[in-house]
Amino acid sequence: MWILMAILSAFFAGVTAILAKCGIKHTDSDVATALRTFVVLFFSWIMVYITGSFDTVTNIEMKPLFFLILSGLATGASWLFYFKALSVGDVNKVAPVDKSSTVLTVLLAIILFKETEHLLFKLIGAAILATGIYLMIEKKATVQKENGSQWIVYASLSAVFASLTSILAKAGISEIESNLATAIRTGVVLVMAWVFVAVKGKCSKVLTVNRKELSFILLSGMTTGASWLCYYYAIQNGVVSVVVPIDKLSIVVTVAFSYFILKEKLTLKSLSGLCLIVGGTLIMLLGA
Numbered sequence: 001m002w003i004l005m006a007i008l009s010a011f012f013a014g015v016t017a018i019l020a021k022c023g024i025k026h027t028d029s030d031v032a033t034a035l036r037t038f039v040v041l042f043f044s045w046i047m048v049y050i051t052g053s054f055d056t057v058t059n060i061e062m063k064p065l066f067f068l069i070l071s072g073l074a075t076g077a078s079w080l081f082y083f084k085a086l087s088v089g090d091v092n093k094v095a096p097v098d099k100s101s102t103v104l105t106v107l108l109a110i111i112l113f114k115e116t117e118h119l120l121f122k123l124i125g126a127a128i129l130a131t132g133i134y135l136m137i138e139k140k141a142t143v144q145k146e147n148g149s150q151w152i153v154y155a156s157l158s159a160v161f162a163s164l165t166s167i168l169a170k171a172g173i174s175e176i177e178s179n180l181a182t183a184i185r186t187g188v189v190l191v192m193a194w195v196f197v198a199v200k201g202k203c204s205k206v207l208t209v210n211r212k213e214l215s216f217i218l219l220s221g222m223t224t225g226a227s228w229l230c231y232y233y234a235i236q237n238g239v240v241s242v243v244v245p246i247d248k249l250s251i252v253v254t255v256a257f258s259y260f261i262l263k264e265k266l267t268l269k270s271l272s273g274l275c276l277i278v279g280g281t282l283i284m285l286l287g288a
Helices: 001-025 030-053 054-059 062-088 090-098 101-113 119-136 151-171 178-199 212-235 239-246 250-260 268-286
Strands: none
Touching: 001 030, 001 062, 001 090, 001 212, 001 239, 001 250, 030 062, 030 178, 030 212, 054 178, 062 090, 062 151, 062 178, 090 101, 090 119, 090 151, 090 250, 101 119, 101 151, 101 212, 101 268, 119 268, 212 239, 239 250, 250 268
């Protein structure tokens, strides 16, 4: 059963990007991020109640809470940039660049936390993964020339902040139960997302969101939550060293759906890059 749940976790994570892409064809990406975060927050608190970690809220100390808030801000920034990248770029190109957060996180963990165990596996895997990402990056042909390369910048910033999320979590929130930490962090993301929308004067756009696109946006939030729930079940009942690689390969689902549903072009070069990303991820996990 836990293997099935791990597969479902990867599936839902992979589908999230596709649903989000369908929901921001005409809808502002910042508004979409703010709306979907409501759904993600709901799912995250469901996990808190399922695991029984709600009772530990009063035990949180100030230092861990501070780092938790910082990691929430980093998560919010990552989501905002990721959805902005999806709004102007192809999913099968944005996802691999966002995946580069894995490389950055590993390198920072080695430097900051001296995580040098199985160092050769980590460095080789990171190098292969980075090569795969490079092969999958191609300029997006578009009529709007000014948006031609913006997706690379946004996707890269998404990866940087995603990496910072992990580092900040490692630095200070290990004392907080993981599901409770996720729920609190998602709350920070929600506040940040709506403040961002308000500051940029986009509140009025909330009322004009197309109903069809709103459905896709909310569904993307539901798939994110479903992925978390399946992943938690798999981790609790299965073998972690098997669950994690399966979950990481959600990028295969994303690229496959982008090819068959969104009709995004996948060249031989891109396919080779995808294979390297998968291979590099597996090698890095051998050294985990």
